[in-house]
Amino acid sequence: MRETVKLISMEGFEFVIDREAAMVSQTIRSMLTSPGGFSESKDGVVTFPDISTTILEKICQYFYWSLQYSRGKETEFHIEPELTLELMMAANYLHT
Amino acid sequence: MSNQKKRNFQIEAFKHRVVVDPKYADKTWQILERAIHQIYNQDASGLSFEELYRNAYNMVLHKFGEKLYTGFIATMTAHLKEKSKLIEAAxxxxxxxxxxxxxxxxxxxxxxxxxxxxxxxxxYIESTKKPHVHPMGLSLWRDNVVHFPKIHARLLNTLLDLVQKERTGEVIDRGLMRNVIKMFMDLGESVYQDDFEKPFLEASSEFYKVESQEFIESCDCGDYLKKAEKRLTEEIDRVAHYLDAKSEDKITSVVEKEMIANHMQRLVHMENSGLVNMLLNDKYDDLGRMYSLFRRVTNGLVTVRDVMTLHLREMGKQLVTDPEKSKDPVEFVQRLLDERDKYDKIISTAFGNDKTFQNALNSSFEYFINLNARSPEFISLFVDDKLRKGLKGIAEVDVEVVLDKVMMLFRYLQEKDVFEKYYKQHLAKRLLSGKTVSDDAERSLIVKLKTECGYQFTSKLEGMFTDMKTSEDTMRGFYGSHPELSEGPTLIVQVLTTGSWPTQPAVPCNLPAEVSVLCEKFRSFYLGTHTGRRLSWQTNMGTADIKAVFGKGQKHELNVSTFQMCVLMLFNNADRLSYKEIEQATEIPASDLKRCLQSLACVKGKNVIKKEPMSKDIGEEDSFFVNDKFTSKFYKVKIGTVVAQKETEPEKQETRQRVEEDRKPQIEAAIVRIMKSRKILDHNNIIAEVTKQLQPRFLANPTEIKKRIESLIERDFLERDNTDRKLYRYLA
Structure with a gap:
């Protein structure tokens, strides 16, 4: 099993993050674990044509923050107000 | 994002962009539909999950959820219809x-x-409360494949066929079987039950009905049970391998009903191999099997138990009423014990120590032991035999075992007071003749009787032991104060308390001068230390050791009774004596004298005196002289010992009468005790309570109780009520 996965943004930026972190998103988790050999689970690469680089970066930060939070490290996750709307849409999409 | 920070923002309803392209929904759906086809054709490797997810996401977001949902159902249904055709064609x-x-x-x-x-x-589904995708997919499979008319019946028949094949010994693909059955379970409990389990149970029931009929016609009981047990384990095994665990109870109850419950009576009563036969032949395995199988069905164990009880009672009745068998009391009791051991073992090894079976065993024994009125006497004789000789060389633990077993029989007795009477007699003889083997065993039995029946029951028995002990001390004191008596004959006196010992009328006789002098000395010694007592000599219960020298100088020590000693001592001063002379000199009552002369003169090998004329019986005209030619291998010769024996008919009657006589005061005491606390009681209740109170000792006879009540009325302990004659009133 691969340790890392690659997330690609609308603009083509690639984020390589831990598989464990990516799995914070239920949607990504399904993509990586669903049976039947979808391309995502085979290659470990997920492309998001609707998510901008800025947002995807924030999302990746959130994944790591969430992991730590769930392990008991209670810090705050800062969100710039101007990103809020897009971020929430992405969250809905990713079921995070 | 599930971040608490979010709460800081006011969230306004989000306005979706209006979709301009009217064909947007159709186009998107087509993409998804194609993907579903590909998935079903196992051609999904090129698909992007993200793309499909995004499309479905967008459709729902743009309010086309309904279209997506119905579309998915339609597409799947079509696929399943196709598949069912393929399956059907197989x-x-x-x-x-x-x-x-x-x-x-x-x-x-x-x-x-x-x-x-x-x-x-x-x-979408969450808000519209429609079935979720996964359960929907299962329902579609159920409706389009499993319930597809051409598959439905065929599938069931195939499965039942396979089970049938396996039952007849063929090997089937259990893995496949398990998967298919699992499918039913996945489709829901009701599908499993309606489409498989119910028909399966019906078919099994039919199968076992036929098979059990076949077996019962051709097998004996033991084999049948073996087969039934095998079938039962097979079915349990089947459930474990490929059925729902919940089916186990159902299928086993089918087997139980068809193979056991329906044939129970026939199996138990099967000739030459049924329950009775198994019991007789100690077939522990078969019995155990019967127990474990029959306990599964209602009334199974009751049936077994009833038949066993019936057999036990029948067998026991024969045993105790057979006049042949009651000739030898020891043998008689031994047989009872053997039977008891046998059934104890059966119950412990085959019937899992079932309490209800033990109770049945006990009640059966209680029933038939009391059928024979002499059982109490025989049990006491058995104990007597064991304590006299039987226990020699047996370890203490084993002694306890034997005694415990006897106590068990004792517990069954209804007339415990009769046993007490006999036991007292036998114990007295044992103690006085010094025949008891082990003091410990004697005492241990007394303790057992005490725990069983209470202090009252054994107080007199214990009194007997105390007397023996005190007598020893008294004798030491006697010889201590008369040192001159160390020469000459030794007298050993056992002082018995009246009342503790079974009373026998004291038979007087003239003791030889040597002895009577000693007796007088002892009397004055004893009365000197214990004033106000009365001593009388029970010469009929004593023994004596005397030394005798015969014609050619043969020396022997003779162990004889007191009466015999009196007779023999006469020959010190005379060579020849007639019967009359002996009777005169000794004053022994005729019947005792005859018996004692008979044992001295007529027993072969022990005839220390001879008589004329030679005959078996003693006549009043006979005369007696010393047998000079007497020889014996032993230095010590024992003559005419008094051994406890089965009572003769008149003796029995007498004992019986004594027992009845003894019961009277006990019944009266019980009546008074009850009336004292109740004050007023009617006849039937009084009878019931008295019977209950006396139960541990004996079974009181209602007519006897009535007589006692009347006697108490006469003596003004009770009175009848003036208005209701059935009521008794206690008079303080």
């Missing part, structure tokens, strides 16, 4: 395999479809 044995294969494919596809439609599952 020939013979491959039918199940095909079904299983398609089921697995469907499951996998369903999972994938569920994943890409996840957003719909989460939002």
């Amino acid at each position: 020939q013979g044995g491959s039918f199940l395999e095909e079904l299983n294969k398609k089921w697995n494919e469907h499951n996998k596809a369903l999972e994938m479809i569920r994943d890409i439609l996840m957003y719909m599952d989460r939002t």
Whole structure:
């Protein structure tokens, strides 16, 4: 099993993050674990044509923050107000 | 994002962009539909999950959830219809395999479809309360495949066929079987029950009905039970391998009903191999099997128990009423003990120590032991025999075992007071003749009797032991104060308390001068230390050791009774004596004298005196002289010992009468005790209470109780009520 996965943004930026972190998103988790050999689970690469680089970066930060939070490290996750709307849409999409 | 920070923002309803392209929904759906086809054709490797998910997401977001949902159902239904045709086309044995294969494919596809439609599952279905994708997919499979008319019956028949094959010994593909059955279970409990379990149970019931009939015609009981047990384990095994665990109880109860419950009576009563036969032949395995099988069905154990009880009572009745067998009391009791051991073992090894069976055993024994009125006497004789000689050289633990067993029989006795009477007699003889083997064993039995029946029951028996002990001390004191008596004959006196010992009328006789002098000395010694007492000599109960020298100088020590000693001592001063002379000199009552002369003169090998004329019986005209030619291998010769024996008929009557006589005061005491606390009581209740109170000792006879009540009325303890004659009133 691969340790890392690659997330690609609308603009083509690639984020390589831990598989464990990516799995914070239920949607990504399904993509990586669903049976039947979808391309995502085979290659470990997920492309998001609707998510901008800025947002995807924030999302990746959130994944790591969430992991730590769930392990008991209670810090705050800062969100710039101007990103809020897009971020929430992405969250809905990713079921995070 | 599940971040608490979010709460800081005011969230306004989000306005979606209006979709301009009217064909947007159709186009998107086509993409998804194609993907579903690909998934079903196992051609999904090129697909992008993200793309499909995004499309489904967008459709739902743009309010096309309904379209997506119905579309997914329609597409899947179409696929399943196609598949069911393929399954149906499969020939013979491959039918199940095909079904299983398609089921697995469907499951996998369903999972994938569920994943890409996840957003719909989460939002659209949630809000419209429609069935979720996965259960929907299972229902579709059920309706289009399993319930497809051409598959439905065929599938069931195939499965039942396979089970049938396995029952007749063929090997089937259990793995496949398990998968298919698992499919039923996955489709829901009701599908499993209606489409498989119920018909399966019906078919099994039919199968076992036929088979059990076949078996019972051809097998004996033991074999039948073996087969039934095998079938039962097979079915349990089958459930473990490929059925729902919940089916176990159902299928086993089918087997139990068809193979056991329906044939119970016939099995138990089967000639030459049924329960009675097993009991007689100690067939522990078969009995154990019967127990474990029959306990599964209602009334099974009751049936077994009833038959066993009936057999036990019948057997016991024969045993105790057979006049042949009651000739030897020891043998008689031994047989009872053997039977008891036998059934104890059966119950412990085969019937799992079942309490209800033990109770049945006990009540049966209680029933038949009391059928023979002499049982109490025989049990006491058995103990007597054991304590006299039987226990020699046996370890203490074993002694306890034997005694415990006897106590068990004792517990069954209804007339415990009769036993007490006999036991007292036998114990007295044992103690006085010094024949008891082990003091410990004697005492241990007394303790057992005490725990069983209370202090009252044994106080006199214990009194007897105390007397023996005190007598020893008294004798030491006697010889201590008369040192001059160390020469000459030794007298050993056992002082018995009147009342503690079974009373026998004291038979007087003239003791030889040597002895009577000693007796007088002892009397004055004893009365000197214990004033106000009365001593009388029970010469009929004593023994004596005397030394005798015969014609050619043979020296022997003779162990004889007191009477015999009196007779023999006469020959010190005379060579020849007639019967009359002996009678005059000794004053022994005629019957005792005859018996004692008989044992001295007529027993071969022990005839220390001779008589004329030679005959077996003693006549009043006979004369006696010393047998000079007497020889014996032993230095010590024992003559005419008094051994406890089975009572003769008149003796028995007498004892019986004594027992009845003894019961009277006990019944009266019970009546008074009860009336004292109740003050007023009617006749029937009084009888019931008295019977209950006396139960531990004996079974009181109602007519006897009535007589006692009347006697008490006469003596003004009670009175009849003036208005209701059935009522008794206690008079203080």
